[in-house]
Amino acid sequence: MTYSTPEKGCVAKRICCLSRILLTGTALTIFAGQAARAVPPRINIGNAAEAGDESSTGVFGFLSNWRRTANFLGDMWGLRPELGKYGAVLAMQETSEVFGNVSGGSRRGAAYNGLFQAVLQVNTQRAFGWYGGTFNVSMEQIHGRSLSADNLQVLQTVSGIEADRSTRLWELWFDQKFLDQQKLDIKIGQQSLDQEYMVSSNALVFANTMFGWPMVPSADLPGGGPAYPLSALGVRGRYWLATPLYLIGGVYSGSPTKHVDGDPQQTNPSGTSFPLNRGVMAIAELQYVYPALGAMVSPDEVEPLSHVYRLGGWYNSEPFADQYWDNSGTPLASPSSNGNALAHRGAFSIYAVMDQMLWRSHFDPNRTINVFGRAMGAPQSSRVPIDFSMNFGFTFKDPLPYRTDDTFGIGMGYTHVSHALAKYDKAVAYYTGQYSPAQTGETYLEMTYQFQYTGWLQIQPDFQYIFNPSGGVPNVNNPNRRVHDAAVFGLRTNIAL
């Protein structure tokens, strides 16, 4: 379900929603199917080239050196070295996890969720002597089920890989570097914006979806925006303005699916929709990076610790539905409403992201403590369901002796339901007389430890506590009470194949 497009089909959906609201007396269904989406665990392309050469001993030969190898399948019986001759790297990764809530939510239980990713990347210089080019194609196979949708009724889903079960094309692009010092690079093709924009590198260790693609674009953009598991056609440039400033920006299709109605993951099930009929999504981000190339360091001064600050914004030209009024000036919650939401042309958001190292051990420089923060808002709050979201947290890398690839993290996220939608909730209560509290904000805390067991296996225990799920909505199993705060435990594994 989307709330960005007030065309006929969507209106029908909205009426359907409204009917259900009237039937259940809850505004919960406003977000049904609107699960936020995030970046899945990143594939380490470089890691894929680090496969051992132990496969020659037979079908299970890769097991002979299983602790050392960077990838479980080693060189894949010679396939990887063969691809390497042509400048190609094949990387595959399986993320499997079990999350369960021991308290809160609409019901208790556990769910298995999994994502398989495969990326083929070709360095054109290695392939045929063309300097600075990279070709990338990736796919996803999503399996299991979503605890957040089934048990928790939360906005900020506990896992960044939760999505509809499917096998789909993800990204398909070509990137070319230009100018001296590679000051400019242009990427063209099918792209997932969560890979480059609004990224906090320190936040990527966390499991909760909100540390990836944030709640504002996830909830507000058509189809959740061109982000995992979806993508959109577009072109983006990255230009090194001057030390230490970079500018990244792009223009993309306004929606990741051609279809106006329905769940975009269902209407674009294979990722091959390639829509160009749905308006424009424009985004730009200014990055301030330290250290900058060429920066001088004096022995007499305290050297600044590395940091990246980002400031950006996006605009989408698609029609956005008013969250309270229909196009006749009647509240949408009113029985006399025609169900056609007032249409607004376009919406925008601004954001800021910070990654800052706070401390580095002199004895073991891999050991660092970092802080990150990200905040974004959609000023035109009447036309979007979420008008603000933010994350904040700390990461402690190499926390135990000689555990250079482990990370401990503690973070939080907050998202705020727009005033227009909260007003709509009140109106539902007014018109139906049923329990429909006005949604406010949802907050969660997360604590996680990413343990690099071998080069190819990460094991990650995780704990999350969600306050006021969905900003305070009735429990579907007990419509006269809000969903209780939820405590969730999880275990994730990332396996580089």
Place this chain on the structure above:
Amino acid sequence: MRNMYLKKWAVLGLSFGAVFVAIIARAEAQPKGFLETIHRHATLASTSPGNGDLNPYALFVIQQDSGVLHKNDVLVTNFNNITNLQGTGTTIVAYHPETGNISEFANLPRDLPACPGGVGLTTALTVLKSGWVIVGSAPSKDGSTLTKGDGCLIVLNTKGQYVTAWKGPLINAPWGDIAALDRGDSATLFVSMSGYDLPGPYVKDPVTHYPPIIHKATVLRLDLTIPQGQVPVLQKQTVIASGFSARADRDNFLFGPTGLALDTDGTLYVTDGYDEAVTAIDNAVSRTDAVTRSDDAVGRIISRGGLLNWPLAMMWVPGHHLLVSNGRNGQVVEIDPVAKKQLYAQWIDNDQAQQPPGNGDLFGLAMTPDGKSFYYVEDDMNTLNISTP
């Protein structure tokens, strides 16, 4: 009243004059070092050859035409093979500045009978005036010190073909830059050896929980004679310094002394990576005994800590200063060895994908023939780069 105005204008004029003179004086002041003259950093080429070898280590700029090599060509060794296993790289590539192309200069067999443990080409690389190429090998079977071989020094001809190899009890994982005193018909080489008694990377010191530090790394002097048109003959091997720190490492293969730079007075400067120091070995060309570890250092301490962060490669730069690449961040550090002072550092690799940025990326350094710029490699990107004014 008029006098007051005059005074004000005079004061103002003098102030402007003073500021102007200060600006001019500053503009004309000599730079205190080399790094402040460097402003641009560019990628020149990929260092990965046809067989996919990775992890560029050593750099050497050819002094004169010799065989398939031409004056100003840049040689680069690769330490890893295509699967990025450390200690398995077998190739040397040549960068040709006129064309901007890279070609494969040498591709050695994975196993050489004369090279215990196989081939994994390190930062030890030099080309003699007579054209012979000498390169160090610190081999491994599985990319870690668990399967480390003793290694050897390999001699190649001007076409990059294998000629012979030197091995023996004084040669164990030739690791560091080769500092050379080349007289044409004879030469004196210095190479650091870092492999003695290193265990696998998973063996840990029970107290520190890190792999144990072994104080057995050495600097070996090799005295060669080079008969006209014939293969260099290794006449003598002398350990001139011993007791440097070395340590196995899961991610970095090993820590050990790496950078070597020979001064005109016969002093050899050494980067002692694990101890974060640059030390000096006096009379390195002529001494017959080894300087041993004393007061936590081998040799005279020139610089320790500060901006040094796992110092690796080292070379001379204008002003008779030393330039050192840091292994644990993307900086190069300039040191005045006479004043025993670190002047400053510059970020030449700010890759934020590493923590700290540039961690583990920098190895080889070499000045360009005009003495104004320098080459360096980034082993995460597998590229040859240049820093220029």
